[in-house]
Amino acid sequence: MNSREDDALAQAAVAALTGQLALAPKPGLPDPRDLGASRTRVDHRALRWSAKALTPGLAAMAAAARRTGEPSPQLRIELGAIGRCAEHSVGLAGGGHRGALWALGLLVAAAALEPRAGAREVAAAAKRIAAHPDRRAPRRPSRGSSISAKYGAAGARGEARAGFPHVRRALDALAAARSAGAGEEEARLDALVTVMSTLQDTELLHTAGPIGLRHVQAGARGVLDAGGTATEAGRAALYALDADLHARAWSPRGSAGLLAGALFLDSLPVPVSSRERPA
Numbered sequence: 001m002n003s004r005e006d007d008a009l010a011q012a013a014v015a016a017l018t019g020q021l022a023l024a025p026k027p028g029l030p031d032p033r034d035l036g037a038s039r040t041r042v043d044h045r046a047l048r049w050s051a052k053a054l055t056p057g058l059a060a061m062a063a064a065a066r067r068t069g070e071p072s073p074q075l076r077i078e079l080g081a082i083g084r085c086a087e088h089s090v091g092l093a094g095g096g097h098r099g100a101l102w103a104l105g106l107l108v109a110a111a112a113l114e115p116r117a118g119a120r121e122v123a124a125a126a127k128r129i130a131a132h133p134d135r136r137a138p139r140r141p142s143r144g145s146s147i148s149a150k151y152g153a154a155g156a157r158g159e160a161r162a163g164f165p166h167v168r169r170a171l172d173a174l175a176a177a178r179s180a181g182a183g184e185e186e187a188r189l190d191a192l193v194t195v196m197s198t199l200q201d202t203e204l205l206h207t208a209g210p211i212g213l214r215h216v217q218a219g220a221r222g223v224l225d226a227g228g229t230a231t232e233a234g235r236a237a238l239y240a241l242d243a244d245l246h247a248r249a250w251s252p253r254g255s256a257g258l259l260a261g262a263l264f265l266d267s268l269p270v271p272v273s274s275r276e277r278p279a
Helices: 004-022 044-052 055-068 073-092 098-113 119-130 143-151 155-161 165-179 184-198 202-225 232-248 253-267
Strands: none
Touching: 004 044, 004 055, 004 098, 004 184, 004 253, 055 073, 055 098, 073 098, 073 119, 098 119, 098 155, 098 253, 119 155, 119 165, 119 253, 143 155, 143 202, 155 165, 155 253, 165 184, 165 253, 184 202, 184 232, 184 253, 202 232, 202 253
């Protein structure tokens, strides 16, 4: 049976994913404005429902990490097997969230391995897990791995093996926006466009190619250069990018999954050693 701690980590990860889904406007991504799937061809209500189907699998990943006690090759194999089962369950519940499952699964397992660690230490632990190959994974290449090989993009595996640099950038963007007085939704949208501005998103490379990817990255940088979503100019740039991506049917799904990972790490308790001590 899963411990209470494992269940809590899984629930925090799903809450991070549903928190990402609740943001609007998200350029090119499903959000609460799209209940009829008319804009992104993905029903936002179905995504919220299927996100809940991740909970048992994520709890099992946390339990596996806690039982193993180290970022070993065997743990990587076990996480892969649990992830494939979870992906099947999510498919039965409506589908979606494949990229988020990869990121959140590794981060949840890492958080279980390092229960008193801060966000960056958890990301580093996830890197150590991801360094091992999943020797029992199907031998057929995924679309993401094929696109990564074609264009030289890091892809989801490269992002994890590098210690989730874009998750860490999103955490920095969250902290900076909050310090500047932005509201929570604005801080999270700033974090999203920060990831979009530099991520080599394999979904975008598949649908739009390198030129399209650079177009999206430039649009995201335009939001940030205008002052971020808490400013009038930045919000206008966000809406313009949103309209542009929906018109082109381009979706930066990789950025959405990494934002969910950042929101999960952001929700973890701050270690005592990291808190400000009173004078």
